[in-house]
Amino acid sequence: MQTIAIVNQKGGVGKSTTAVNLGAGLTRQGKKVLLIDADGQANLTEMLGWQQPDELSPTLATLLEQIIADRPISPQDGILHHKEGMDLMPANIELSGLEVSLVNTMSRETVLRTYLSEVKRSYDYILIDCSPSLGMLTLNALTAADKVIIPVQSHYLPVKGLEQLLKTVSKVQRQLNGNLQISGILITMVEGRTNFSKDISQLVRQAYGRDIHVFETEIPRGIKAAEMSAEGASIFAFEPRSAVASAYEQFTKEVLQHEKCREKHSDCQLR
Numbered sequence: 656m657q658t659i660a661i662v663n664q665k666g667g668v669g670k671s672t673t674a675v676n677l678g679a680g681l682t683r684q685g686k687k688v689l690l691i692d693a694d695g696q697a698n699l700t701e702m703l704g705w706q707q708p709d710e711l712s713p714t715l716a717t718l719l720e721q722i723i724a725d726r727p728i729s730p731q732d733g734i735l736h737h738k739e740g741m742d743l744m745p746a747n748i749e750l751s752g753l754e755v756s757l758v759n760t761m762s763r764e765t766v767l768r769t770y771l772s773e774v775k776r777s778y779d780y781i782l783i784d785c786s787p788s789l790g791m792l793t794l795n796a797l798t799a800a801d802k803v804i805i806p807v808q809s810h811y812l813p814v815k816g817l818e819q820l821l822k823t824v825s826k827v828q829r830q831l832n833g834n835l836q837i838s839g840i841l842i843t844m845v846e847g848r849t850n851f852s853k854d855i856s857q858l859v860r861q862a863y864g865r866d867i868h869v870f871e872t873e874i875p876r877g878i879k880a881a882e883m884s885a886e887g888a889s890i891f892a893f894e895p896r897s898a899v900a901s902a903y904e905q906f907t908k909e910v911l912q913h914e915k916c917r918e919k920h921s922d923c924q925l926r
């Protein structure tokens with residue numbers, strides 16, 4: 656079982672899109688997947704077709720509140736089943752309220768980890784879609800995760816934001832979760848026609864590639880990927896023959912390969 660947090664405190668870099676498509680991609684490879692919407696904006700919940708998240712109950716906020724109150728939960732509680740085969744623990748606006756109250760909670764960084772320990776035995780992969788902040792919920796995600804995937808948008812040089820994120824990751828590694836590893840940076844929304852996009856991708860590889868794995872697969876920008884979010888389906892169901900679909904399929908395979916390599920060889924050359 657692997658828990659992967661999809662993190663970048665910048666919004667609009669493709670976190671939720673990557674959660675949907677990696678989740679669907681892993682499911683298509685025969686893995687049992689749970690997606691966790693850890694963003695009060697509930698974009699992931701909406702992208703998977705639950706368009707009125709505020710009408711859902713229970714959601715992640717409810718379950719985390721139960722954990723905080725030390726009340727038992729049942730593992731199936733609130734989990735939604737998507738037609739493509741993956742499961743979803745949805746979010747809604749209540750999660751933003753919970754985030755504020757977490758600050759004064761005992762074990763405030765480990766509430767999500769405790770929740771996942773209750774549900775994880777049914778899954779091969781849990782993917783956590785984080786909010787665009789490094790707030791309490793993202794700290795919870797990093798504390799609960801084995802791996803971090805960092806989507807980076809190809810037409811914006813992310814230097815400052817990435818430094819801050821990497822600092823947070825290493826602080827979590829030291830203080831809360833010694834198990835945490837950076838799986839890699841995923842370059843998203845690459846414009847095939849512009850050199851600028853390619854330059855950024857080169858720059859990211861030069862600046863970080865020595866210390867952090869940068870996935871070979873890059874996700875192109877595609878109209879269909881933007882429309883996907885209104886369809887309640889992954890790119891594989893919505894537009895299977897698009898370049899974005901084949902990129903996410905390739906990316907899924909890279910993630911799986913990466914896993915295998917690390918399992919087999921402690922000196923895996925893939926960082």
Ligand SMILES: Nc1ncnc2c1ncn2[C@@H]1O[C@H](COP(=O)(O)OP(=O)(O)O)[C@@H](O)[C@H]1O
Pocket residue numbers: 665666667668669670671672673698787843844845874875876877878880881882884899
């Ligand atoms: N490969 C892509 N091509 C075109 N549009 C994309 C692509 N990936 C994401 N988008 C769009 O960009 C916006 C931000 O993506 P999203 O996944 O919501 O980012 P985040 O979760 O980091 O805020 C959304 O409108 C989404 O539909």
Ligand SMILES: [Mg+2]
Pocket residue numbers: 670671672694698699784785
């Ligand atoms: Mg998002």
